Amino acid sequence: MKEVAQFKILKKYICFLKQKGICIEKAIEWVFSEYLPRKFQIEGFSFLAPSENTTPLEKIRFLFPEIEGIRNQFDLYVRNGKLNYEIIYLDSTPKLISEIGSLLKKKYLYINPDHADLGKECQLLFSSQSILLCNENESIDADYSSFFKMCIREKINIADYPDFEDCVKKLYWLQSRKSLYILDDGTIKLNHERVIILYHLFHDCVICPYYYPFNKMNIADILKAMIEENELVWESSLFNRKEQDYLDYMLNKSKFDNGLDLRNRYLHGNNTLDIGKQEEDYIKTLKIAILTVLKISEDIRLYKNGANNMFSK
Incomplete structure (x- = not known):
């Protein structure tokens, strides 16, 4: 679908340029x-x-x-x-x-296939099959395609998982991975700086880190830590x-x-x-x-x- 859409857009753009006398x-x-x-x-x-x-x-x-x-x-x-x-x-x-x-010398970063934790972290946050979508709060829409999207649009609390001990363990594990915070009242907040990196790795399978706003966010330090821990590899x-x-x-x-x-x-x-x-x-x-x-x-x-x-x- 994406390829078809790009083809149609490019075809129209070429016609537009031709009308303007541009080859x-x-x-x-x-x-x-x-x-x-x-x-x-x-x-x-x-x-x-x-x-x-x-x-x-x-x-x-x-x-x-x-x-x-x-x-x-x-x-x-x-x-x-x-x-x-x-x-x-x-x-x-x-x-x-x-x-x-x-x-x-260093252009692209990829998930190190030998580092299973990073892949597991991405699956929990962004997969439509994530167990963290099993939220028992009836006021929360059940049609979210990922835990990440649910966190962005809803107020999530660890109390929303009373009958899912495994979910609670995974939420605390994600906190240990620094991709989210669990506040004193149980509210779950994403660490947006780390999550934005993981989002691109999950959906694009690669990042070119020079496009991140290093002057505004702590992304450079997060990336350097992930590289030092051998979670990411350069090519x-x-x-x-x-x-x-x-x-x-x-x-x-x-x-x-x-x-x-x-x-x-x-x-x-x-x-x-x-x-x-x-x-x-x-x-x-x-x-x-x-x-x-x-x-x-x-x-x-x-x-x-x-x-x-x-x-x-």
Whole structure:
């Protein structure tokens, strides 16, 4: 459903830009030819937009080498600190999506699979199957999808669980985990700073911590404590794991037997002959191009803003 909604939005946005005389591929080309050199003094990236008069089929076949080329250029920039086209020409070995590096030494945080307590904590707070939804207070709506949402919208008290000793034990366990507080009168209050981190880990499976408002909340100290306790592990790559899976599904069949295999089908001439399907695949190709340029721009911006110094110890 989410993919369908994004497809429709992007299609309408492309039509809107076209009415304004703006070609989205030219906008991507502008990012590398003008925006990055002017904003961050980074020059040498090359991305060429296809001609506006070409068919969706021709645009797809033009765009995939450009997308792959810009990923390889960025990976070279990460490794060498500059772009050297002689090296790019010599290194023709295809790179896996997961192998594209990042300028940030520490970029993404994931739950350590060897640390069971953090996963258990997330399940109790955010799962629709959490035992903590067994609340006996008749004034509280029984249709909440998670204990987290129930706490946000209702006043919860430990007395609401008189016949659920296991629930009470788990609530005190969550307090020991510092994700909630139990006040003297039994009222349960969430520790919003910790819970917001857990929320993103549960729903997104990853966090890029540099977007949290460190100047307003105690999130940096909470994250550092979780890292020191080995609850979270760092990875450094341009795309996070979910994005890698998405791109591998869209582009090839290296991970998923049911992958769309768009890159290989169009570059090897095994694509559909249906014009309508080609137009749909063109929108999907543009989405991949947009994701790539946004991730490269993000990586450079975070690096230039000193992200490598925030968790250096």
